[in-house]
Amino acid sequence: MLDLTPKEITERTALRINPAKTCQPVGAMYAALGVHRCMPHSHGSRGCCSYHRTFLTRHFKDPAIASSSSFTEGASVFGGGSNLKTAVRNIFDIYKPDIIAVHTTCLSETIGDDVGAFIQDMDIEEGKYVVNCHTPSYVGSHITGYGNMIAGFIKYLSRSTGRKHDRLNIIPGFVNPGDMREIKRILDLMSIPFIMLPDTSGVLDAPMLGRYTMYPPGGTRIDDIIAMGDSPLTLALGELTCEDPANELKRKCGVDYKLLPLPMGIGATDQFIMALSNFSGHEVPYALEEERGQLIDILLDSHPYFHGKSVAIYGDPDTVLGITGLVLEMGMIPKYVITGTPGEAFTEKAQELFSKFGVTGCTAKAFSDLFELHQWIKNDRVDLLIGGSYGKQIAKAEDIPLVRAGFPILDRYVHSYMPLVGYRGAMRLVEMILNTLMDRQDRGCADEDLELVM
């Protein structure tokens, strides 16, 4: 496995090998699936749309619908305006969504299609909507595209009427439906009314009931997106993912926002709960205190099995930072922390975490890739890998155990239904880390060292 990867590290300035990111449009498609009765639309050739639907379906093991402008060479020369017009008409006719969310591709961006102007020229039925965002694949990553699509919904739909309501806006980072459910459960426990955009729970973790529905019951309602403009506050959960959409809402409707880390691990979840408590003026209910206490109890009980172990974490910026925070709280050493998404803010935030917990010798890097991570590991190995499916190659090559967390997970089941956020999510991640490390110990030890009680 990966036998051609040399130990010796050479500088690369042009060649990306085994990426730890993908392109903007798939993030936009994911965000759009989190709006009720929405059809994500890819303005480009069929291939992008097909790849993105495939990618999302493989991760969620659920249908990911989306349509395409189906460019051919002609459209690429003369512009995709008429393709988009035809597409919108056909989508409303055949698939009957309430809203179409158009994102671009490197094709339509490079030829400079003005999608906003195309939409303005369309006759759209009353009560139906077409929104858009720009997602050039050569800028940022799928994380950027996710934020851009959310900002697109806000830009088109949110209105400030001057009459505030009491619902808190929540913009979750690039997380699973299971995480979105957990965030909503915490808000319910805190008795805080809210609007969450996007919300893929009930869409991409839809149940088997014996019939297929194109638009499952989940997803943020259009009316709620409109009403976001009258909210008292927005909590953006994911400092490197959610600032643009939160900022768009502030710019457009004057809604203040608080930027918080993705609530993964104890400290970040504490911050989230405190922000909620501050907002509502309510005390934190015992139910949450109990969950937090259970988590700390588990950490104390089980610390001998993870304390001091070194770990490499790779994936999306906010997720990687969240997991880094948790492993530091566990007393592990996050020796290598990488994301493929560009942006130095990631490195700075990781360094802050390292110094907060007083660990040294750890490396953080943005705009990196799994090949580079593998070379580091070849030179100085780690005890554990945490990240998506592509890390399994390194895990096999170097015989290092792997905990799957983040995107994409193409080779396991159930993950999208379950949270990593909140105290319950942290408890789950701790359990996965423990099981992985302890199974490894059991598998590798001599017969006389097999411990029945651990």
Next chain:
Amino acid sequence: MSKVDWILDKYSARVYKNRKLHIIEKTEDNHEISANTRTIPGIMTNRGCCYAGCKGVVLGPIKDVAIITHGPIGCGFYSWGTRRNKARGDKNTKNFVEYCFSTDMQEPDIVFGGEKKLKQAIKEVVEIFDPDAIMICATCPVGLIGDDIHAVAAEAEKLYNRKVVAFSCEGYKGVSQSGGHHIANNGLMRHIIGTGDRAPTKYSINILGEYNIGGDAWEVERILKRIGYDIVVNIPGDSSIHEIENAHIAHLNLVQCHRSINYVADMLRDKYGTSWLKVNFIGVSSTVKSLRDIARYFNDPELTARTEEVIAEELAAIHDEMEYYKSKLKGKTAALFVGGSRSHHYQKLLKDFGVETIMAGYEFAHRDDYEGREVLPFIKEDADSKNIESLRIEKDERRYRLYLSEEQYEKLRQEIPLDYYEGMIKDMEKGTIIIDDMNHFETEEIIRILKPDIFFSGIKDKYVIQKAGILSRQLHSYDYSGPYAGFNGAVNFGRDVLMGLTTPAWGLVKAPWKNSPMIEGHLQEVV
């Protein structure tokens, strides 16, 4: 209303007019169907793009070539390691199938051009991996900004003294993956095939268009090698570029996937005189037929006897399991929607189990894949197909040779599919439905109207079908199982389909409170 009208009923006049040409109910052997034409914008098609067909399908499985995707990261990322084209490296053969190489173009590369970055990426790939050959695959923006990847490749070839081949397979070219297959075929023919110097042996053959998904090629090779064939190369599954260089020496080309590789097969015939034979190693009866057809071509009593001996042994080995699965699957109905060949091939395997195909369609096939190659002279070129280059092939006077005399050839053509593919429609029963470029809406309609027991398709509609209560198995990836080819593959397939139909979860879909009243009353005697 006919079944076809039922399917088309809800379309607007515009869409109806287009789609009715792509959907037929079979009543006779000579149907005309519209295929390889543009997908209507907005329709949820399963089709991919030119890049996917070129890099993702045809070139990706060649194991010892470093393929650099020149473009933003997505295209390279999505075509990395997910297609299940298995490959094994060894000490002489590097295996790059586990790797993804991309120039990961950023905004300045789009604005100022990406050639510099591509050159540097080639330099880095040479320094780090020292591959025997390099291929460059273009993505949409590359063609739009005018990067001359062929000039970069030519320069790098001289500079690093190894083959560097560029493919202009920008995603917007053509109407589906199909254009990409053609572009990849052209590149293989123009730059690689014919550059090797291996000597032919007695029974040397090539397998063309077998992708080794789930290990299919290994099962096919196992059988052919038992008989005594010398397989020069299987293009492209688990192949080495050095094997492909020698493809011109074989005495016969076996074509498995007609759609994706028929260009190479035709060009090999035109340039070197090698005939091709349409085979199908999916299904027991079709594998047996293909083996016998190959033996007839070589027409050697010893080889024929050996062929029969191997067939008898292989059939005996799988007999009991095949009978068991057949007893469980007989009478079921199936719908198939796959790329450009499997929807036909798998009907044969299903038939081995007594499963009846009631609907089949191709994602990106051309009319000849449906109607047979006799329609080729009648297919009109359109603006989209004209954009894909057709190579003009000249006879290689030095190396051109015919294995059969003209007389033998003409006689044999009456008996086996030599340089000929009959297409899918002739093989289907009357009353079955054939759909080209089937879309999401039509999939739902097929489920509603035809109610197949099993729907074979891909990942994008797998869970749509499953949620509707019908078993769906992927025929692109085999749901991560396989091999399904050859004799052993047939058993695997039967096992997987039966498993899918009988898994207990199907019986648990309905919650008990949906079937019986939950509110219980008590009768109490009132005194």
